[in-house]
Amino acid sequence: MLSTGALRAHLLAARLAGPVATSREVSLRSYRLFAARDPRVTLGLDPGRGWGEPDLLRLMADRCGVSADPAHVSGSDVIDPERTLAGLDAFAGRLADAARRRAPVLFGTGHPHRLLGFYAALADALSSVGCTVLTPAQGRCIDITTRFGVRTYNLDYVRGVALVREPGVRLTGGGTGAHSHSPLPVRVVLEAAAVGRGPLPELVVGDHGWVCGAGQLGIEAIGLADTDDPALFVGEAEGRVSAVVPVDDAVRSAYYLPLTRYVLNRAALSQ
Numbered sequence: 001m002l003s004t005g006a007l008r009a010h011l012l013a014a015r016l017a018g019p020v021a022t023s024r025e026v027s028l029r030s031y032r033l034f035a036a037r038d039p040r041v042t043l044g045l046d047p048g049r050g051w052g053e054p055d056l057l058r059l060m061a062d063r064c065g066v067s068a069d070p071a072h073v074s075g076s077d078v079i080d081p082e083r084t085l086a087g088l089d090a091f092a093g094r095l096a097d098a099a100r101r102r103a104p105v106l107f108g109t110g111h112p113h114r115l116l117g118f119y120a121a122l123a124d125a126l127s128s129v130g131c132t133v134l135t136p137a138q139g140r141c142i143d144i145t146t147r148f149g150v151r152t153y154n155l156d157y158v159r160g161v162a163l164v165r166e167p168g169v170r171l172t173g174g175g176t177g178a179h180s181h182s183p184l185p186v187r188v189v190l191e192a193a194a195v196g197r198g199p200l201p202e203l204v205v206g207d208h209g210w211v212c213g214a215g216q217l218g219i220e221a222i223g224l225a226d227t228d229d230p231a232l233f234v235g236e237a238e239g240r241v242s243a244v245v246p247v248d249d250a251v252r253s254a255y256y257l258p259l260t261r262y263v264l265n266r267a268a269l270s271q
Helices: 004-013 024-035 053-063 081-101 112-128 184-195 208-216 230-237 253-266
Strands: 018-023 076-079 105-108 141-146 149-158 161-165 203-207 221-225 243-246
Touching: 004 081, 004 253, 018 024, 024 053, 024 076, 024 230, 053 230, 076 081, 081 112, 081 203, 081 221, 081 243, 081 253, 105 112, 105 184, 105 208, 112 149, 112 161, 112 203, 112 253, 141 184, 149 184, 161 184, 184 208, 203 208, 208 221, 208 230, 221 230, 230 243
Parallel strands: 105 161, 105 203, 203 221, 221 243
Antiparallel strands: 018 076, 141 149, 149 161
16 A cells, blocks of 8 residues: 555655645636636536635635745745645545445546546446446537637546547547536536436546536535635535545646555555
8 A cells, every 4th residue: 555655755746736836826816716706717616605815815725735825926836745645535535435335426527638547547446346437428519618719519438537528529438538627517417317317426526617516516526626726625615525635636647646546545445
């Protein structure tokens, strides 16, 4: 089993925690936009209270370890590796609970280029112990507002993990998909599951709109989030997201493999 000390060292060496690639400017901009209820940053979450910029900065300092000093406005942002480790432990605990209950689970990512392998390994492990990994609405078209206007994406699943494809990409079941923050894909998936009278997920695992969109609808959700993703941490603070792992979500995909091993061991899902 990967030791906590070894994983902490890896987090810092790979810049998954400690000083990360996400800049302070980008993080602070996200907090401003969230305070203004910009849907690009709320990710499908409808906050239950008013969150101003100072509130969000305090929350992110507490949950992520970013600087609480509002005068700190430039440079790299920081994630406390101890908070990442605590988040991974809580995340693994929710996976272990789902495994014990043989609960139906949905996986979805807006970071397929980076995080697909992480989620796919978890999906494989849960499937091997009897959990149903759900794949409703495969191939469904979804109109998502982007900075280029409204564009149509296709919903696909790769190794049990939902993602959206770039317009014009028709390859099914392989390759990578598009970067997305939208909660629309998880809403489409949940609606398709309900209409088809299939099981609804008892746990949603992912990031961005997959987690916030599910949590907003009352479905247990857990995920990973960077310093510029305040919505997941607000969801956790308000009790609509069960566990959030503060981590840089855009490093090389291979760097997440030790996290996969750690989570699977903690959840007693290692094969």
